[in-house]
Amino acid sequence: MKKSIIPLVGLMLVSLSIPALAQEVPTYYAVYIPDDKIPVIDGDLSDWEWVPEEYVVEGFTGHFLLPPESADDLSATFWFGWNDATNKVYGAIHVHDDHIMVDLHPQSPHMDDSIEIHWDPTECGQDPCYFDPETHMSNTCQFWISAQTTGPQWGIYSAPDPTTWWYTKDPKYTKGIGVIKGNEIYYEYYITPYSPISWDSEEQSTLIDLEPMMSVGWQVGVDDADPGINRKGEEGATTGDYWQSHSSTSTVWGKRPHVILMPPEEVAVEPASWGLIKMLLR
Numbered sequence: 645m646k647k648s649i650i651p652l653v654g655l656m657l658v659s660l661s662i663p664a665l666a667q668e669v670p671t672y673y674a675v676y677i678p679d680d681k682i683p684v685i686d687g688d689l690s691d692w693e694w695v696p697e698e699y700v701v702e703g704f705t706g707h708f709l710l711p712p713e714s715a716d717d718l719s720a721t722f723w724f725g726w727n728d729a730t731n732k733v734y735g736a737i738h739v740h741d742d743h744i745m746v747d748l749h750p751q752s753p754h755m756d757d758s759i760e761i762h763w764d765p766t767e768c769g770q771d772p773c774y775f776d777p778e779t780h781m782s783n784t785c786q787f788w789i790s791a792q793t794t795g796p797q798w799g800i801y802s803a804p805d806p807t808t809w810w811y812t813k814d815p816k817y818t819k820g821i822g823v824i825k826g827n828e829i830y831y832e833y834y835i836t837p838y839s840p841i842s843w844d845s846e847e848q849s850t851l852i853d854l855e856p857m858m859s860v861g862w863q864v865g866v867d868d869a870d871p872g873i874n875r876k877g878e879e880g881a882t883t884g885d886y887w888q889s890h891s892s893t894s895t896v897w898g899k900r901p902h903v904i905l906m907p908p909e910e911v912a913v914e915p916a917s918w919g920l921i922k923m924l925l926r
């Protein structure tokens with residue numbers, strides 16, 4: 645039974661051998677995606693096979709309602725990237741899950757098998773579920789991607805219907821998808837960064853210009869619903885309340901991890917140089 649949770653930055657921390665970093669908010673590195681390698685958002689993750697292994701993150705860190713019982717219960721691999729010309733961040737997640745449960749909560753997909761992306765382009769630290777009721781503005785967003793087969797697979801909590809909202813209905817801004825194949829779910833997405841972002845219109849939103857070495861707030865949580873047990877760990881659940889595992893880094897670290905947007909020339913950067921990069925950013 646595998647209960648150990650591999651820190652997302654484990655590879656880099658081991659490489660650096662600096663114990664003090666283990667208690668800090670994690671830092672991830674978004675690989676620079678060349679113009680000819682922009683991924684197609686379709687659930688086929690072969691677009692990401694070129695990414696150097698230093699940028700591929702396996703396992704979870706952070707808080708769980710109930711930790712996965714084993715790698716078969718829930719395990720995941722994460723890819724992060726960005727491109728300057730498109731001014732978008734891209735991501736992919738491969739989740740293995742022993743019981744795939746979708747379509748039970750079309751209005752609350754986090755209670756089914758799904759992922760949640762917290763995105764804070766200016767690292768303001770605001771609650772990602774919050775839109776100001778008067779200004780209709782938010783500085784951060786919490787996106788969800790589900791693999792449900794009915795209804796939308798992509799939206800933002802506390803925001804308008806994703807099928808009608810200007811930001812989520814038009815793929816020029818953002819897109820996400822989850823594709824189920826047996827016991828695997830393949831998620832893929834991109835985000836155009838606005839902060840603040842307006843409930844009402846693009847004109848009232850502020851586009852963030854992504855630049856090399858920029859630090860943004862970004863995390864991915866994975867939700868697992870399995871039959872027979874609910875989120876409180878109670879056996880014999882017979883209703884739709886099967887949500888039981890959720891990995892979330894913000895709870896344990898106090899705030900969202902940093903993601904550094906790597907410059908194009910650093911695609912093949914050696915792990916030994918991560919320490920220098922971290923020092924330059926302090």
Ligand SMILES: [Ca+2]
Nearest residue numbers: 684686688691
């Ligand atoms: Ca793809």
Ligand SMILES: [Ca+2]
Nearest residue numbers: 717742743870
């Ligand atoms: Ca499971």
Ligand SMILES: [Ca+2]
Nearest residue numbers: 741743869870
């Ligand atoms: Ca599940």
